[in-house]
Amino acid sequence: MTTFVFRKSSYSNGQEECVEVATNAPDVVAVRDSKAPDGPILRFTPAAWAAFRDAIVEEG
Template identity: 55%
Template sequence: MDTIANWRTSSYSNGQGGMCVEVGAGADLVGVRDTKDRDGGTLTFQPQAWGSFLAAIKTERFG
């Protein structure tokens, strides 16, 4: 399994870890986890899928 490292906390964090996520990158995976519960599980995505998701939200192409 790919090791995910370099976790970054959302810039929308209130500094107390409330209502925030972190994103980390590995060689073949991108991970997303809850800042308050880092051991509670990680959603993983292929880098291309993650890039498509980011592009969609940046251009507001939902729905």
């Protein structure tokens, strides 16, 4: 089982809801809710994560 090393977004101020992202495992980007670190983890391929991230940036 992979041990993910999660980091918070640089846009997080520590007070708001945010997600944490782990990119330390090969071929997977893991995402979780920062308020529920023991909760579910979403797993994306790097390409799918990049497409999602780029779509958010374009909308933001």
